[in-house]
Amino acid sequence: MSVQERKQRERADRERLIVATARELAERQGWDAVTTRRLAERIEYSQPVLYSHFRGKREIIGAVALEGAAELAAALRAATRDAAEPRDGAGSRDAAGPQDGAGPQDGAGLWDGVGPQDGAGLRDGAGAQGWGGSRAEGGSRARVTALARAYLDFAARNPAVYDAMFRLDGGLAFAREDTPAPLKDAFAAFLETLGEVAGEGVHPALFTEVFWAALHGLATLTREGRLPPADAERRTELLVDRLAAF
Amino acid sequence: MSVQERKQRERADRERLIVATARELAERQGWDAVTTRRLAERIEYSQPVLYSHFRGKREIIGAVALEGAAELAAALRAATRDAAEPRDGAGSRDAAGPQDGAGPQDGAGLWDGVGPQDGAGLRDGAGAQGWGGSRAEGGSRARVTALARAYLDFAARNPAVYDAMFRLDGGLAFAREDTPAPLKDAFAAFLETLGEVAGEGVHPALFTEVFWAALHGLATLTREGRLPPADAERRTELLVDRLAAF
DNA sequence: TCGATTGTCTAGCGGTGCTAGCATCGAGTC
DNA sequence: GACTCGATGCTAGCACCGCTAGACAATCGA
Incomplete structure (x- = not known):
């Protein structure tokens, strides 16, 4: 059976190569430059090989999008962890990698069963607006700002990946029960800080x-x-200040 | 000279026909369906005729975008006017059509010289937050809510036009001195209420x-x-409540 | 060793945006 | 009214696109 295993391994390797090549090409020259011909040439196979791995170009975009979602989630968590560690050290309980199953919870229909249990994000400080004015909790502000900056930074540094995730049609389901795990997890990473x-x-x-x-x-x-590029940072600060309830 | 005039008129008519046909086709079947062949067939001319009016498909998208910008500006002004008329009747001094030259002003680099003079939008009420709490002025909230709803409504009802304006590359300059007047005016319409x-x-x-x-x-x-479609209205309300300083 | 299966390729389909070059038409001139 | 001649719109075709049918070669199990 070792032969079959080797073949499977090689096939998986080639699939990764396709996705990586597509991503690199898109990042370098834009998604318009990612044609099946060019992509086939780069991986040194003929076009039909691509179609033995993916249904079409759309699915390749989707594969890049999933890869990007996992990276985005990691980037967001890293940024918020570094921004301001909670009193009890350890970073905010975000052990879960992109891989955990994410069982059924909540059911409100928004992204469907993503992230921490409903309202768990409220455990720590927050709720200022209603009954206390700006009751310290500068940690939250720092984390939210870090989150926003990390997101915008990711979008700016990986435009093609960002487009694959959020602008192009990669055939992925969003905000539904059958949304792929990496996408759910990226939303969960948002929720952990924004809750x-x-x-x-x-x-x-x-x-x-x-x-x-x-x-x-x-x-x-x-x-x-x-939008004028010069004021990007001021826009980000304004958004965070206004939108979040510290 | 009447012959030349007639020709010019016919040519302008045909150009309008091209834009209108492209828009209708895009709105019905999406921009992917707007091909030069199909478009040429609909207007009952051959493909090269399109290129005697526009440099290429991109410019046609740009033309649709400009048309849409004028309509968007009108829709925003109509919605905010209807939302809550000011004490002195008449609607808030927004006579200017999409056509006025819009001379050099401000120079801050944001959309460059758009709309009313800097700060004009502050003339009436506002500025609550800093020194008065929620000092009535429910009119502002109503106008801003109406503005947001009108914008989202426009986007939902005219998806292809919206894409031409804000998602596709129509070769138009944004946020610059040479930004076309209709785009500047649409931003001005925003500014009039949001200022x-x-x-x-x-x-x-x-x-x-x-x-x-x-x-x-x-x-x-x-x-x-x-985003889950069901909660669109709640999202809009949350955005308006948080972002605006009533 | 042989047939079947698997894997990969060549070639080609119908489509895209865009353009070179030709034919025709009609306005201005004699 | 006949005749240039420039403007105008056409046919045909380029290089490219996503995708696939069918031929072919390599590998496997018997």
């Missing part, structure tokens, strides 16, 4: 969606030159 | 950019099914 600052009576997932959408708008419009 | 609620010490244009970006994120992610 703290959703504010009273605001569903953490709903708040996270709004925050994410705003960042997405900033990321895309800035990159395409539809 | 009121930028908050103290926040540049109205910067605030408008952030608000617009957030709406853009909501519009695109919702339409592509990346």
